[in-house]
Amino acid sequence: MNVDQWMIEESFRNTFAMGFKIKKYLHSEQSQFQKIDVVETESVGRLLLLDGKTMVSDKDEFVYHEVVSHIPYMVSRQHKKVLIIGGGDGGVVREYVKHPDIERIDLVEIDERVIEVSKIYFPDCTSGLTDPRVRVLPQDGFAFIKKAKKEYDIIVIDSTDPVDFASGLFTDEFYHDVYEALTDEGIMMNQTENPFLDEWGIKNIYNNMRKVFPVVQSFTAPMLIYPGVYWTFGFSSKKYRATDLNPEKLNQMSSLQRSLKWYNMDWHKGCFSVSNFHKNMIGQE
């Protein structure tokens, strides 16, 4: 292996690695917050990296973006206002704008450069940002959330890993602020790491969520470019359980899901029946 021809991400205290053969370097810059790179790879198409960590690829972005959007949408009985913290690539917004009854989508991304770079290299992901219901707010999500009270029906934490400036997004203090920013039946959705290689991390995240939310559930979906691929997501809710789909939306989704690449309601209902391994990691009985 000639390492110069590969984009290699070492993870889990440099004991595990994944690599993507590079076709071409497309972009590299140091923003105020992080290093932003885009490479064209042989196996996953265009790949966005922040501080050397894989974030978005052409090949698998649909998985993450569909699951964190359509799962909470289908459970929520009210979804006028959606907040996305992070997610500067725009992929989550693209999925939410598919639902005509959502009135406003706020995207709070701390690093405006991620949005601008994504517009150039991931135009499909950013295609929803021009929807008139979308407000793009280049602000610190941490500060933003403290000011919002009972305002959002769904909040998606589309963050990087729990290190550096994103680490605060995995604390119970932050989850408390999210809880306060949600309406009375609100739902929080977040990515919660890979349990095979970071057992301590995932247990800590779910402990923190349980301190705040009465309903905390979890599912997995594969993220081919993330370390170890097997990725968990958290569903934290004030009232409804994750498999309690909104009966008024079944017809609408029956139609929409034909055009989706990953999500369908059968998968949604099945994915919360988790393995013993997964239960153990998240402290579920």
Added chain:
Amino acid sequence: MNVDQWMIEESFRNTFAMGFKIKKYLHSEQSQFQKIDVVETESVGRLLLLDGKTMVSDKDEFVYHEVVSHIPYMVSRQHKKVLIIGGGDGGVVREYVKHPDIERIDLVEIDERVIEVSKIYFPDCTSGLTDPRVRVLPQDGFAFIKKAKKEYDIIVIDSTDPVDFASGLFTDEFYHDVYEALTDEGIMMNQTENPFLDEWGIKNIYNNMRKVFPVVQSFTAPMLIYPGVYWTFGFSSKKYRATDLNPEKLNQMSSLQRSLKWYNMDWHKGCFSVSNFHKNMIGQE
């Protein structure tokens, strides 16, 4: 990255790679059929490789071995005789011997050296091989299956990838022989590769299974050491569908599943509700 300190597997025409940092080289030999290596790694413990391909690790072996055993067991109404083709590490046998009503388990592994090496380095996996119901047959599975007629209730194809001497294990001719070797309500279980990076391969495998079996279904389970981790498995059956659990075994499994690391019946029932992506790959409506 100093590549000499890593066990790196390049896959998908050398466009994707996974690496495990090496603590120690434990074993290396060239058998009659393949190169057999065992290394101690930082992230997944002991790791067995055949011709440089990751096969079994301490960290995740329970996932594969439990799912290919307990899923067909729980669907099958009769399971006196089980055949495992490949699987020289013994992990599948270890799971089947947990069921007292199985009368015989035949393990047909072409390479006796894999079994012997596994006994030394993976003693937990091979612990079932001394069970009096187990016959270890160091033979070519291809030839063996042609002689068996309506003999086995469950057949597990625990093979390497569809290249070289294992490639025949993914053809419709072979699936036809498996069909003939199964009893009237028999079930075949096999690993069917990663659909993200080998779309053609997986479509071909499922096409071949559908030529032979009236019921063909699929589920996924993560194999942390396999290329791309997201792994599909095939459930091919003469009669029962994969979620049609044997009502007579529910109590027995309720008790056993408390001691399993991955499998539980809720997960079993949920995992066959697959994503649109997965349906598309396997040609499921």
